[in-house]
Structures are given as structure tokens and as C-alpha cells.
Amino acid sequence: MTLPTPGKPVRGSKSGNHLMALFDLLGRSWAMGIIWKLNEGPCNFRALQERCESISPTTLNKRLKELTQSFLIERTVEGYSLTEKGAEIFQLLYPLETWARDWAKEFNQKK
Amino acid sequence: MTLPTPGKPVRGSKSGNHLMALFDLLGRSWAMGIIWKLNEGPCNFRALQERCESISPTTLNKRLKELTQSFLIERTVEGYSLTEKGAEIFQLLYPLETWARDWAKEFNQKK
DNA sequence: AGCTTTGCTACCAAACATGTAGCAATTAAA
DNA sequence: TTTAATTGCTACATGTTTGGTAGCAAAGCT
DSSP states (O other): OOOOOTTSOBTTBTTOOHHHHHHHHHTSTTHHHHHHHHTTOOBOHHHHHHHTTTOOHHHHHHHHHHHHHTTSEEEETTEEEEOHHHHHHHHHHTHHHHHHHHHHHHHHHHO | OOOOOTTSOBTTBTTOOHHHHHHHHHTSTTHHHHHHHHTTOOBOHHHHHHHTTTOOHHHHHHHHHHHHHTTSEEEETTEEEEOHHHHHHHHHHTHHHHHHHHHHHHHHHHO
């Protein structure tokens, strides 16, 4: 497991450009999904697994470690939870939902 | 290659929830990077490869097909180019850059 | 006709993700 | 206070995705 860290070479950028590091981090299976689901509120491992329908514990565990090391998630008494940074990024991802709804229409029309 | 399509089961969601489909599409290596780089303007395959520093032709080609089928990219006389939808999504991704800059600071402080 | 550029594809190796099983540690119940 | 359930994982085997290099066919240029 290589943590994409801004300033270091990452998958997709030798320069370690911070944006590319972020894209690498978020561009792993379930990373954005986990942030999304955690925004509903903190929860423990198994509960999070259920929120994510079909994630395997292996992947969930890996993502949680990465996101924790990247300051997006932390563990509290209530379980895994978004940090302030994590909540910020959720806010940035949030508009994607509305967008995706429209986008889905294209598929129905043009198919 | 399975195209993540809203309404159909995708990696990460049996329900085919449109947002999860989008996360699947964008959460593939280089997908967001390509959108980012294409926003600089349309360009051809090899030029795009260079904008993306270290992408392999195999991956670039796959992503281009997926993004095209998903209405985010199209081919014009000038080469590959963002569609209107693609440009919209760029706008949504855009704030991530500023955010990522701040985020990078955390790594320097807390390391 | 030959040389260059372009847009790929073939191929193989490495990294990553998935699914199932299950185990050690904690908590709850009898 | 033994017994059972829950929790947070890890192991392992398998499949999928990505990456890297090589190079080829088609088009354009000289």
C-alpha cells in the first residue's frame, strides 16, 4: 500500500503535484464512496461495511488506513468519522450528486 | 472493460445508483487527471499523453473510450475535447485544487 | 517511393481489488 | 464467571486493472 502524499511521486505524477496526489487518493476504489457514506455520521467498521453495500473488509480496511493517514478520517469513541478536512472535501464532492442525476438522463435518452 | 453506467450495477454498488456509477467512473486511474488536462484545450492522443506525464497508452486509450461513452469527452477536428457535460464536471472538480494546496500543508506540518 | 507522425494494440509483469473464511479481542448475557 | 455474540480486522486464493515497452498500420509530408 503506497499512500499518495502531496510532494512525493504518486501514481500518475512524478512531480508529486498535490492535486494529482489527491486524485490518486480519491481515485481508488471506494475512497469517495466511503467519504460519502461517512458523512451520514460516524460509525464502526461493520456498520460502515453495510452502508457500503458491497465493499470487502480488505478494501475497506485499506481505504480507512489511507484516509486516516491523509487526515480525512479519524477514530473517535463513536467509531470512524470524518475530520474537519474530510467534511470539507465532502462539501466539495456534494454537488456531484445533482450533476450525476442529470448525467444519468443522458444515458436513458441516447441509449 | 466494464463501463460504469448509472442504473446498472457498478463496481461499488449493486443498485447502480448514479452517484456510485460516477464515483466508479472517476475513480479509475487517471480519469480525473485526463479531465483536468483536457480542460487546457483539445488535443490529440500523443499530446495528451505528454500532458499526463506518465500515463501509459493502454490506460489512456481505455479511459478515453470510457469517458467518451459517458458523454464527457468527444472527438473533434482538434482532437479529444471535453463535451459540455465534461466541462461542467471540470467546474465541479476545480475547487479541489485550492483545497489540495491547503491539504498539502498538513502533511508538512504533521509529518 | 520513402520518412514521420499519429493512434493505437499486443504482450507481459506488477499492483490492486474481491470474496470467503475465520480468528483474537472486547462486550454482553446467563 | 463461563458462554455467546459482536467487532475489527487478517490470510489466502483468485481475478481484474494498471503500467511499461515494443511496434505496427494508416495517414500525411517531402
